[in-house]
Amino acid sequence: MSLPAGVQRRSFGDEDGVLATRGEPAYGEPVVDGWRRWDAHRSKLGATFELGLDTGLSGGDAVLYLGAANGTTVSHVADFAGPTYAVEFAPRPVTDLLAVADSRERLFPLLKDARAPETYAHVVESGVDAIVQDVATRGQADVALSNRQFLADDGRLVAALKARSEDVTADPAAVFEDLLGRLSDGYEVRATARMEPFHEDHLAVVATPR
Ligand code: SAM
Numbered sequence: 001m002s003l004p005a006g007v008q009r010r011s012f013g014d015e016d017g018v019l020a021t022r023g024e025p026a027y028g029e030p031v032v033d034g035w036r037r038w039d040a041h042r043s044k045l046g047a048t049f050e051l052g053l054d055t056g057l058s059g060g061d062a063v064l065y066l067g068a069a070n071g072t073t074v075s076h077v078a079d080f081a082g083p084t085y086a087v088e089f090a091p092r093p094v095t096d097l098l099a100v101a102d103s104r105e106r107l108f109p110l111l112k113d114a115r116a117p118e119t120y121a122h123v124v125e126s127g128v129d130a131i132v133q134d135v136a137t138r139g140q141a142d143v144a145l146s147n148r149q150f151l152a153d154d155g156r157l158v159a160a161l162k163a164r165s166e167d168v169t170a171d172p173a174a175v176f177e178d179l180l181g182r183l184s185d186g187y188e189v190r191a192t193a194r195m196e197p198f199h200e201d202h203l204a205v206v207a208t209p210r
Contacts (some may be wrong), residue, residue, distance in 0.1 A: 003049060005059030006080025010035045019046055023116040024103035027072050036076065037210040039199045044134045044160030047198035053191050053206050056156040057081070061129035064150050066114040066143060067136060069093045070136035071100035073108075077132065078107035084122045091112040112142050117150070127152040138166055141182035148186045148209050157187055157207040164201055172201045179203075186210055 003009075005020075010020040012030050020035040030037045040046035048055060057063075060082045068086035069094040070076045077085040078101075086101075087110045088094050094111045101107040112120045114135055128150050137141050140161050151157065161179050163172035180189055187207035195202040 001171075004055075004057040004080050007038070007049070007059075007160075008035065010037075012037050019049060019201045020182075021076045023075065023079035024053045024162060025068070026188070027077035036079070038076045038126070042062075042087045043076070044195065044199055044202060044204070045077065045132055047195050048158060048160070048193075048206075049103050049203045050198065051193045051195065052203055053132070053158075053193055053204055055206055057130055061134055062125060064124055064128045064129050064147065065122065065132045065134075066147060066184065067107065067133075068097055069133040070096035071109075073132075074107065074136065075178065077188070078104040082129075083125065084107060084108065085111050085120070085128075087120065096134050103182070114147065115139065119148050121149075123189070124150055126150055127155070129155050131155070133157065136160075136162045136165045141179045142206045144207075145185060145186045151209050153209060155209065157183075157209075159205045159207070160199070161203045161205060162201065163203070171205075176203045180205070183207060184210075 007052045009017045019038040024102045040050040063084045065074045065086045068088040074086045097109045161173040166175045189207045191206045
């Protein structure tokens, strides 16, 4: 699995081979020679790279990022990707996200609900190369399905599915099976991996549109 251009493995102190991107620091992360440490324990997409999944991201890609929160992960994405549309529906983290976007001219924060793609369809270009999804909310498969319209035919969905967001009591394996079944209404699932030890009870999914 190759990393996108613009993502490298660098040394930070006595730690070698740590993911990093080049850009303005965003959340107090260590920076060495302009390279920002990208901690897979704080980022589902970072963990997806560490787990070796082929995300299809190559660098310079147009990305629709769903569940941007305060911009921790999407700050790294905007360092290596092309236009990056960052959807987040909670106003407080969006305040931080706006600050992160200040130094990133390709990052476009959108205070929107990812369950209502019609509210940002006039902003997001159609045919994005990737949807990166980390919404941690009930109905994660439906969010992916309703945003599929933005994805290029050869694009990828790169999602982190959180079992407890769907059902706190159910066996995570059963929740993931159900979510993958629902995703198959609009996507062909190419690869999955449980995200431990980086993120408990999460499943990384790479899928292509049907
Ligand atoms: N991806 C972020 C990162 O790595 O930096 C962390 C995302 S956090 C796990 C999940 C985020 O999804 C929260 O900030 C939450 O407000 C947001 N979210 C949940 N449901 C959403 C929805 N329907 N539309 C937009 N954002 C949503």
